[in-house]
Amino acid sequence: MADIKITDSTFGKTVLNSDKPVLVDFWAVWCGPCQMQGPIVEEVAKEMDGKAVVGKVNVDESPGLAGKYGVMSIPTLIIFKGGQPVKQFVGVQSKESLISALTVVI
């Protein structure tokens, strides 16, 4: 499966130590716009399979990660490269804009 649930305990391995760029979607079940973003992120995961890693952080379950990266509004999407955040989006993003942002850093 290309789409990964990321938690506090898997963040280091999946995101910080990844040799590919990682797109992380910060979301929650009670956030309406996040429900719209979810299926789009899943499509991005499918299309970018092998080229980039795509994961989702549930802010209810991992408030520490949200706090660490200054997430104060969801959906927030952050692209990490080499363990560092290189691009951040706030609000629902289209598949095209996410893929083109990932393509730039591959």
Added chain:
Amino acid sequence: MYDVIIIGSGPAGYTAAIYTARAYLKTLLIAGPQFGGQLTKTTTIDNFPGFSKGIMGPTLMEEMKQQAVRFGTEVVMDEIKTITKTSPFTVTGSKGYQGKTIIIATGAQAKTLGIASEEQFRGKGISYCATCDGFFFKGKTIAVFGGGDTAMEEATFLTKFASKIIIVHRREEFRASKIMIEKAKNDPKISFLLSKTVKEFYGNTVLRGVKFEDGTDLPLDGAFIAIGHTPATAFLKDTLTLDEKGYVKVTNTVTSVPGIFAAGDCVDSRYRQAVVAAGMGCMAAMDAEKWLEGKK
């Protein structure tokens, strides 16, 4: 070439799509930056007929989308920048789409104060969606800017998370209904700050507070902007006749350009209800269908 291109993914857009796709018209629906429209920012909707126990806004919108897709509507996400003036139309966002008719259902979006520091702290303490972002302000001090029902409702909702909420309004009186004002006034977490105009927001990486025109200052962890809505029609000003507030001028759903129809909150400054928008979406679909038949 599509028979109908619908721009907008709220109740007006999806209802129009259900009608045109079900009438075997080749239909494309283009969803903008706020996929699903304003209802995706709400919680329970109690006044949409057919749901006796209420329904969650995002759920209702997903159902409408599935219903439109079931009849063959194609849905894409793009932000449209221009539309040509004669049928067949080309609408252009990140790429171009061709359609014989267009239904504008772009709705309305939350108004911004329009100052540079507001954009700087967007998502870093400044929010336009209490249901989305209230969670991040547990035990914090926040302000809600505005004087209408939305401001009162958001402030009341935010008492679930924040320890202190200040409703900041630029006038002495409120536009909000009495019942909403009373509810806010009776809440021990909510206080009021009146006749204050925002000069600028300040902070470092996150919001720390706001400075007012009168020289006073209010330290804050978060700011929710609830100063009303404005029709999402700026991209149409060279194509269609708009009124002085930016709403698309229509007769029924017919705009100033033959073959372009409009429905929902982008034409309606008066009712602004999901069920009204859905009704107008149906009207626009039937008007577009009739217009296409007249062309044959």
